[in-house]
Amino acid sequence: MTLKIGVIGTGAIGQDHTRRINQVLAGAKVTALNDVNRANAESCQRDYAPDAQIFDDAHALIASDVDAVLVCSWGQTHEEYVLAAIAAGKPCFCEKPLATTAEGARRIIAAEQAVGKRLVQVGFMRRYDPGYVALKKAVKDVTGAPLMIHAAHRNPRVGENYVTPMAIHDTLIHEIDVLRWLLDDDYVSAQVFFPRKSPRAHEKLRDPQIVVLETAKGVVIDVEVFVNCHYGYDIQCEIVGEDGIAKLPEPMAIQTRSGAVLGQQILTDWKDRFIDSYDYELADFLKAAARGTAAGPTAWDGYVAAVTADACVAAQESEGTPVKIDLPARPALYD
Numbered sequence: 001m002t003l004k005i006g007v008i009g010t011g012a013i014g015q016d017h018t019r020r021i022n023q024v025l026a027g028a029k030v031t032a033l034n035d036v037n038r039a040n041a042e043s044c045q046r047d048y049a050p051d052a053q054i055f056d057d058a059h060a061l062i063a064s065d066v067d068a069v070l071v072c073s074w075g076q077t078h079e080e081y082v083l084a085a086i087a088a089g090k091p092c093f094c095e096k097p098l099a100t101t102a103e104g105a106r107r108i109i110a111a112e113q114a115v116g117k118r119l120v121q122v123g124f125m126r127r128y129d130p131g132y133v134a135l136k137k138a139v140k141d142v143t144g145a146p147l148m149i150h151a152a153h154r155n156p157r158v159g160e161n162y163v164t165p166m167a168i169h170d171t172l173i174h175e176i177d178v179l180r181w182l183l184d185d186d187y188v189s190a191q192v193f194f195p196r197k198s199p200r201a202h203e204k205l206r207d208p209q210i211v212v213l214e215t216a217k218g219v220v221i222d223v224e225v226f227v228n229c230h231y232g233y234d235i236q237c238e239i240v241g242e243d244g245i246a247k248l249p250e251p252m253a254i255q256t257r258s259g260a261v262l263g264q265q266i267l268t269d270w271k272d273r274f275i276d277s278y279d280y281e282l283a284d285f286l287k288a289a290a291r292g293t294a295a296g297p298t299a300w301d302g303y304v305a306a307v308t309a310d311a312c313v314a315a316q317e318s319e320g321t322p323v324k325i326d327l328p329a330r331p332a333l334y335d
């Protein structure tokens with residue numbers, strides 16, 4: 001059976017996921033598209049899903065004959081659509097963030113628990129990246145118990161609509177999830193420090209920033225978030241353990257020797273950096289959706305990320321003072 005998929009939000013990632021489902025992966029087809037900007041849905045239809053129907057209303061798309069839904073619209077709209085997909089009993093892949101507030105994410109886990117089975121997968125694709133998977137294995141086999149993590153999340157540039165809290169909700173959110181998964185640990189506090197501002201950052205953005213997270217097991221993590229670094233898209237992660245160190249590999253690139261310079265190209269676009277992981281996460285989603293459920297990162301993971309992100313945003317405002325992170329017990333559905 002070919003699974004019928006509806007995609008809400010057909011901008012950069014919505015189009016890329018549509019291409020992935022229709023041209024790369026097996027077992028599913030995008031049959032329905034929605035975007036508040038109809039022109040985006042039309043271009044997605046033209047380029048990747050010529051047989052798909054365009055819906056002007058996302059709720060009508062969810063209620064249609066689609067078997068599963070992908071939510072790829074802007075972050076603040078995710079909660080509404082994920083709740084509607086759960087109410088319709090349809091498996092739902094939601095791009096990060098699950099919700100832009102912890103309260104919103106809590107409503108989603110409450111709705112999913114009321115149904116009594118998993119229906120939501122959150123788009124934390126780094127868990128599927130072969131580099132991070134190898135790093136997790138190294139924590140078990142090589143580094144010994146982790147003591148510290150040094151990480152960096154650098155984007156070449158961002159648009160005018162990207163404001164200071166987005167460095168957390170939109171960007172750091174990947175580290176919030178993947179580092180907790182790597183360590184099998186949860187966060188207990190967050191602090192944010194602002195170095196001198198880059199002249200490339202616009203008026204409403206303080207950039208770069210350094211976020212310091214402490215975990216329940218006492219690991220201290222520093223993440224540099226620098227979204228106007230100019231030179232490339234650069235993701236770094238180094239785990240320092242009791243017995244050794246493990247570092248995320250660089251993406252494959254040829255080395256050049258020319259003009260007395262040893263060179264290696266750096267990627268510039270996030271779409272290329274985790275290209276395999278996007279394929280793997282969606283393949284996982286489609287496999288589970290065919291059974292009427294969801295796999296991979298859970299709504300609980302999305303909730304924990306949202307609670308942590310809220311604390312980080314509060315820490316941005318409290319200028320270096322640590323902000324505590326308190327989590328309720330994990331519901332049985334997510335064990």
Ligand SMILES: NC(=O)c1ccc[n+]([C@@H]2O[C@H](COP(=O)([O-])OP(=O)(O)OC[C@H]3O[C@@H](n4cnc5c(N)ncnc54)[C@H](O)[C@@H]3O)[C@@H](O)[C@H]2O)c1
Nearest residue numbers: 009010011012013035036037040072073074075077095096
């Ligand atoms: N996992 C990742 O690495 C990754 C990468 C990029 C984006 N994302 C996430 O995906 C989401 C979309 O990001 P993007 O880069 O594709 O943004 P984008 O601006 O390119 O596309 C978003 C699309 O959603 C549409 N939209 C906005 N509100 C809507 C609504 N209420 N109903 C229907 N459509 C609506 C917009 O018109 C736009 O076409 C964001 O949450 C972002 O954080 C995740």
Ligand SMILES: O[C@H]1[C@H](O)[C@@H](O)[C@H](O)[C@@H](O)[C@H]1O
Nearest residue numbers: 153155170171172174227270
């Ligand atoms: O939505 C994007 C995407 O999630 C990228 O992976 C991240 O590096 C960017 O900072 C963010 O804006």
